[in-house]
Amino acid sequence: MSLADEQAVNEVLEQLTNLLQENEIIQNYQQIKQRVDQNKNLQALEDAMEAAQKEAVQFAHYGKPEAEQAAIRRADDLKKQIDTHPQVVAYRDALYEANDLLQHLTTMIQKEVNDAMEEEH
Template identity: 60%
Template structure:
């Protein structure tokens, strides 16, 4: 690829990146992502889940099946609470929307590149 084409591709990529940063779906995703990362409640739930899981492993190691079962039940309860938290559900919804947008863009770019390559191959074949 010559330098002129590389510069054009770089410019187009920069334009696309700038447009994505201004896209409402991406902005909403980043906003919710930040709220999740800053949530003390969610951090606490994560810590409690990890502790319950560690306890279950320790109980299993020391041959205490009832205590292991109780710890696993607590880990499951905490995980369910985490999964149903409004911030987590909002984050997952926004993630799906952002992913759909990016997948659509990727598909469009792939199609355009393939069409261009096929057209170039056709032109090369005609000139030979």
């Protein structure tokens, strides 16, 4: 690939990146992600779940099966709380939509590149 071709590709890539950043689906995803990342309650639930998981491992290591099972149940309960939290549900939905958009775009680009390559040969 020549330097001019590489520059052209970089320009198109920059335009595509800018268009994606302006896309409503991507902006919605980014806003929801930011709210999830800043949610102190979710962070506390995640920290508590990780602590319970670590306790379960430690209890297993020291041969305390009842304490291990209690820690596993606590971690599972915390995971359910996280998984059903409205912001997490909205985040997953937005992530799915953004992923779907990017997958569609990637498929279109791949098809165009393949078609262009076939025309050259």
